[in-house]
Amino acid sequence: MSPKPSTPEAPTRPRVEGDREQEILDATLGVLIDVGYDRLTMDAVATKAKASKATLYRKWDGKAALVIDALMSQKTPLEVPQDTGSLRGDLLAVFCAPGGLTDEHQTAILGSVITAIGRDAEFAAAFRDRFIAPKVAVARQIYERAHERGELREDLDLEILSAALPGIVLHRMFLLGDLPNTDLIARVVDQVIIPAATRG
Numbered sequence: 001m002s003p004k005p006s007t008p009e010a011p012t013r014p015r016v017e018g019d020r021e022q023e024i025l026d027a028t029l030g031v032l033i034d035v036g037y038d039r040l041t042m043d044a045v046a047t048k049a050k051a052s053k054a055t056l057y058r059k060w061d062g063k064a065a066l067v068i069d070a071l072m073s074q075k076t077p078l079e080v081p082q083d084t085g086s087l088r089g090d091l092l093a094v095f096c097a098p099g100g101l102t103d104e105h106q107t108a109i110l111g112s113v114i115t116a117i118g119r120d121a122e123f124a125a126a127f128r129d130r131f132i133a134p135k136v137a138v139a140r141q142i143y144e145r146a147h148e149r150g151e152l153r154e155d156l157d158l159e160i161l162s163a164a165l166p167g168i169v170l171h172r173m174f175l176l177g178d179l180p181n182t183d184l185i186a187r188v189v190d191q192v193i194i195p196a197a198t199r200g
Contacts, residue, residue: 024049024056028070037067037116037123064123067116068130071109075099075131078138080145087146087197091165091189092182094138101169101180111174136162143197151198165193 027049031040040063046053060066076099084090095101109131117124139162146152168188172178 021059022073024051024059024066025070025073028066029074032067032070032112037063037113038119040067042066062122064120064126067113067123068126071113071127072130074105074109076103076106078135080138080141083145085149087142087149087151088189088194090142090145091193092186094142095165095169095185096182099135101166101185102182104179107170107173107180110170114174135166139163139165146197153197153199156197161193161197164196165189168192 024045028040028045031044031048035044042053042056042063045063045066046056049056056066060069078094078097078099081090081093081097084093097103099106101107113123113127117127140158143152143158143162147156147158165185165188169180169185172184173180178184
């Protein structure tokens with residue numbers, strides 16, 4: 001009986017990982033900064049990264065996934081600070097730290113994709129889930145800790161209040177041109193957040 005002819009194995013696709021992956025993510029951020037999300041294409045990223053478009057598609061199914069991974073590769077995570085003993089102290093400790101509102105790199109990342117959030121539903125959903133949600137969770141923990149200390153009013157809507165500080169600061173940055181700094185954040189905390197949140 002003659003042996004069965006062997007079936008050729010499907011070629012394995014090389015994986016994009018390690019330093020090569022980071023080079024592609026860095027190239028993606030370069031194109032993003034140069035032309036913005038709307039005009040960014042996989043072709044442009046491939047050219048800048050000196051890679052084939054097929055190489056990109058082995059790892060990412062489109063530009064939304066690629067840009068999100070590029071943004072996350074540059075993200076400085078917020079962390080719940082050691083308990084300072086007050087809501088004011090905790091807010092200043094986290095929002096004036098790396099990854100917070102005074103971190104120019106992080107706010108520049110947000111600025112580079114702000115239009116995409118309103119135009120690309122796939123990108124917006126991934127951005128909110130992977131980039132924004134962890135920041136929201138940290139802020140929520142700060143307010144919950146203040147509530148446990150008895151600082152906050154019982155009728156407080158934490159969903160609304162926890163968005164107020166970044167909302168005001170980013171509004172002033174993107175619409176009014178005020179660059180976030182420790183003084184601006186402290187003024188918002190002292191004049192808006194603390195009076196609205198605490199028992200007085």
